[in-house]
Amino acid sequence: MLKRRLMIIGFVLGCLIFSGCSDGVVTSKSVSESIFAMDTYMTVTAYGNEAQNAVTEAIAEIERLDKLLSVENKQSEIFLLNQNGGGKLSKDTKYLLEQSLKLWTETDGKFDITIYPIMKAWGFIDKNYVIPDSNTLNQLLSLVNSSTIKINEQKSTVTFEKPGTKIDLGGIAKGYTSSKIMDIFRKHNISKGLVNLGGNVQVLGKKSNNKMWQVAIKDPDSTDYLGVLQAEDCAVITSGGYERYFEQDGFIYHHIIDPLTGYPADTDLKSVTIISGDGTLADGLSTALFIMGKDKAVDYWKKNSKKFNMILLDVKGNLYTTEGIVDQFISEHNIEIIKI
The missing domain is CATH 3.10.520.10 (ApbE-like domains)
Incomplete structure (x- = not known):
């Protein structure tokens, strides 16, 4: 069998x-x-x-x-990028950001690393689960847009053009x-x-x-x-x-x-x-x-x-x-x- x-x-x-x-x-x-x-x-x-x-x-x-790559570790590169709205990129993070933005384009936005604020609002980051109210979600959705992530290839830096944007590479x-x-x-x-x-x-x-x-x-x-x-x-x-x-x-x-x-x-x-x-x-x-x-x-x-x-x-x-x-x-x- x-x-x-x-x-x-x-x-x-x-x-x-x-x-x-x-x-x-x-x-x-x-x-x-x-x-x-x-x-x-x-x-x-x-x-x-x-x-x-x-x-x-x-x-x-x-x-x-x-x-x-941790979003919660205060010493991680991702945490610092999220706190500062961008910054210097290591080789690994630069590659992952580039691949993420490529996937975002090719999948018509279905893969979007700027989803982090909404993931956190639902409790999927810290496991304190809650159903966010519609007003909260609408406000956070304004931050979900990978087109606001700008990479400077020569300087190996990234800038999050919209204040409050945060990324999660967990996907x-x-x-x-x-x-x-x-x-x-x-x-x-x-x-x-x-x-x-x-x-x-x-x-x-x-x-x-x-x-x-x-x-x-x-x-x-x-x-x-x-x-x-x-x-x-x-x-x-x-x-x-x-x-x-x-x-x-x-x-x-x-x-x-x-x-x-x-x-x-x-x-x-x-x-x-x-x-x-x-x-x-x-x-x-x-x-x-x-x-x-x-x-x-x-x-x-x-x-x-x-x-x-x-x-x-x-x-x-x-x-x-x-x-x-x-x-x-x-x-x-x-x-x-x-x-x-």
């Missing part, structure tokens, strides 16, 4: 992440370490003679980026982090490895038995999986309203805010999984396409099919996958193939 196979696969994947096992086939030294950062548990696993050095450096990189930071870890792996001659950043997975090469990694895609409505993706040299990143939410007066309010309305996105999708060689892109798109909804997400993929593939689950339980990964995704569910 596929369900039993999925359970076994999930166990094996967990074993790879947490204890360094490899389907009973050991071809090289493996090292695995875990850390709590960016408000989630993360695990880094590498195979090779330099595995320990690679993992140690990867953990240090996670800690560095966590301190750099793109984990994907960037996982891609940076892949760079560290390659520097240490690691040919196979995996990083799990709170459900954001990125893999390098193939497993020790020379087969592709098996990444389980969570079913938002149960403890089972929607299916398993066979992955190689890519990021697999999922976004959905089930990840972080609160309930009040019988209504559920999730953390993926529509920049147009200031409310949790009213979408016909339950989850969006992006598969791409670029972890930064995958992270940002998983949020943007969730907000877009199914039809616009499909249209966007058709225009950008060379950059990523995707798995969509809609609110009716229908499962879709793009044609580029049709042979890599195993599921008990009926799957509709999205074609160009």
Whole structure:
């Protein structure tokens, strides 16, 4: 039965992440370490003679980026930029701002890092959840506009042209982090490895038995999986309203805010999984396409099919996958193939 196979696969994947096992086939030294950062548990696993050095450096990189990009840490670059309305940019932050503004343009504003004041008003930053009144949201919505972010390329500085503008790179930071870890792996001659950043997975090469990694895609409505993706040299990143939410007066309010309305996105999708060689892109798109909804997400993929593939689950339980990964995704569910 596929369900039993999925359970076994999930166990094996967990074993790879947490204890360094490899389907009973050991071809090289493996090292695995875990850390709590960016408000989630993360695990880094590498195979090779330099595995320990690679993992140690990867953990240090996670800690560095966590301190750099935090919106709450008063010593972080993002906190200081928000307090000062701009400032000097490090190489990492400059790159992330550039990619964020590019995504903002390409997704017609669905990915917008200036959403921070509204995220905070809802309590999704400090977990003090509350439903903001309409007047508050309307005032804060006037600050949500990435076009007011101006980068000076020569000076490596940024200016927030509208007073009160604040940014949050949380919708793109984990994907960037996982891609940076892949760079560290390659520097240490690691040919196979995996990083799990709170459900954001990125893999390098193939497993020790020379087969592709098996990444389980969570079913938002149960403890089972929607299916398993066979992955190689890519990021697999999922976004959905089930990840972080609160309930009040019988209504559920999730953390993926529509920049147009200031409310949790009213979408016909339950989850969006992006598969791409670029972890930064995958992270940002998983949020943007969730907000877009199914039809616009499909249209966007058709225009950008060379950059990523995707798995969509809609609110009716229908499962879709793009044609580029049709042979890599195993599921008990009926799957509709999205074609160009």
